[in-house]
Amino acid sequence: MIIFKTKVEMKGKLKESFPTSENEAIADGTEVEIVNGWCSCDGYYFQCELPGGRQIVINSNNIEITDHRPYIDWEERRFELIKAAMQGNLPTSVFDKETFCKYCISIADEMITQLNS
Helix, strand or coil: CCCCCCCCEEEEEECCEEEECCCCCCCCCCCCEEEEEEECCCEEEEEECCCCCCCCEHHHHHHEEEECCCCHHHHHHHHHHHHHHHHHCCCCCCHHHHHHHHHHHHHHHHHHHHHHH
């Protein structure tokens, strides 16, 4: 079986109750946060975080997606923004190296703050 793993960041509701053991089931309508997903030969599966923090894997057919947004790797985005700030300010920089690096990092952090607001 080939499994393709992808990062996702979505929310959903269970379409029907989902058994987790012989004596326990998660009620239908329970809201879950989808933190990961896998595509395999026999379907697509989501790793879901339940309200209490517990994580379980559920077939995508059992979940109604209520909030879908693209996954953003903020650490990777931060690194790209720091590089761009350095490239844009390097020829005109009057700072020493350490101050210049801290300045570029602060620009990237502020941009991420603004993007998230």
